[in-house]
Amino acid sequence: MTPSSLAIGLPGLSNTVLQLFLVAVAVLVFAWGFERYRTNFSRTELAVATAISLGLLTVGVLPGIFGAIGGVLNVERRSLVVSLLANVAFAFLLLYALAMIRNNQLSISELTRQLAIRNVDGRAHDEPTVGVVIPAYNEAESVRGVVESLPGRVLGHRVEAIVVSDGSKDDTRAAAADADAIVTEHPINQGQGGALKTGFAIAQQHGADVVVTMDADGQHRAADLESLIEPILEDRADYVLGSRYLGEDDSGNSPTRRFGIRAFTWFINLVSKADVTDCTNGYRAIRGSRLDELTLTEERFSAPELIIEARKNGLRIEEVPVTIRSRDAGETKKPKLGYALGLTRTILVTVVR
Structure with a gap:
């Protein structure tokens, strides 16, 4: 091989190495983002990591796109490489900052949850107990x-x-206390999943033999x-789920919502x-x-997480008929946008972790 041919071959080799490097970095960035999402449930970090990975993959797999852009803008190759490396460094710094924010x-x-728990007398009862956990957000009525x-x-x-007022801005806590419930308050809203964990x-702590979860809006009888x-209590199951489809559905849900369920x-x-x-x-x-x-890590969409976790841990699951009624007062707290995406995300993450 002559020096001239070697000089001609090196740029191609360098480009190939650079492309492989970018693809490897893209995979590592996405893996990092997915791991952060799997362990800390950080959607922001996953979204940023995915965007950066796609950008790096585009540069590595389809470099001609950026070459064309560089030709139009008259950008020299060295400038492009320097800019690329600078942006990769910035991306890692951004991901690190997001990780720190999520950890905080x-x-x-x-x-917040520990303070709420400590505000309640933690003595266990001497008799068999059923603890009925009622997460409530602005449900004073x-x-x-x-x-x-x-x-x-x-x-x-x-x-x-046990009523957990989840950062309510109304008189939810006082209303529950007037009914002689055990009541605690999250000073900052933690979502239904966070309220359930509390x-x-x-x-x-109170030694409940069975823990029941019940909505604060009056839909459950x-x-x-x-x-x-x-x-x-008869040792047939460890997890019992009420079903409106085995019982009665008087919730007034729209056909779209019924289909979604x-x-x-x-x-x-x-x-x-x-x-x-x-x-x-x-x-x-x-x-x-x-x-x-x-x-349990889900903050908003806790229902599918509980079912899948029960299955993964070998709990015996049984369904029983229940009646679901319309709300006694107020409006639903379920998000109107992104509800389906949130459920899908929760199901997939809970299955793979």
Whole structure:
């Protein structure tokens, strides 16, 4: 090989090495973002990592696009390389900053929940107990009626209402306290998933044999409580889910929402090999001694996460008929935009982690 041919070949070799380097960096950046999402549930970091990865892949796999742009703008190759390396460095700094922000958010969330838990007397009861956890956000008009509808005892167990006011701006906490519920407050809104985790911790501290979750808007009937906890007390199940499709659906949901519930239920059954009919129902009962086995990270869309975690950890699941009514007051807190995407994201992440 002559010096001239070697000189001609080197640029091609250099380009190939640079392209492989960019593809490798793109894969690493995406893997980092996905791992951050899988462990810390940071959607922002995943989105930024995905965008950066796609940009790097475009440069590495389709360099002609940038060459054409460079030709139009009269950009020299050296300038492009320097700019590229500078942008890669900036991208890593940006991802690092996002990671620090997310870590701080998680620390604040954990501190918020721990303060809420410590504000409640943590002594366990001497008698069998059913802890009914009721997450509430601006539900002052309905939460008192929900608490007062609960029986004092069910199937030989003391019933204890635990209301977690999740950063409410109205009189939710006072209304629940007036009904003699155990009440705690998140000073910062943590989402339904965060409120449930706080309620679960309080129920466990109080030695609850069975933990029930119930909405604060009046859609769930106290009359169905016995059928929810009976399979657990009879040792037939560890996780009992109420189903409006085995019972009655008087919620007034639109046809679109009813179709969505059916579709996501099918999807959860497909990916987790569950056999449920109503995946978004928040009326459920869980054996208290098995709560610690569930990895719960979701802040907003907790229903599918609970079902999939129960399946992954071998909890025996049973469904019972319940009646879902329309809200007693107020408006739904479910997001109008992104609800379907949020459920999909939660299902996929919970399955793969």
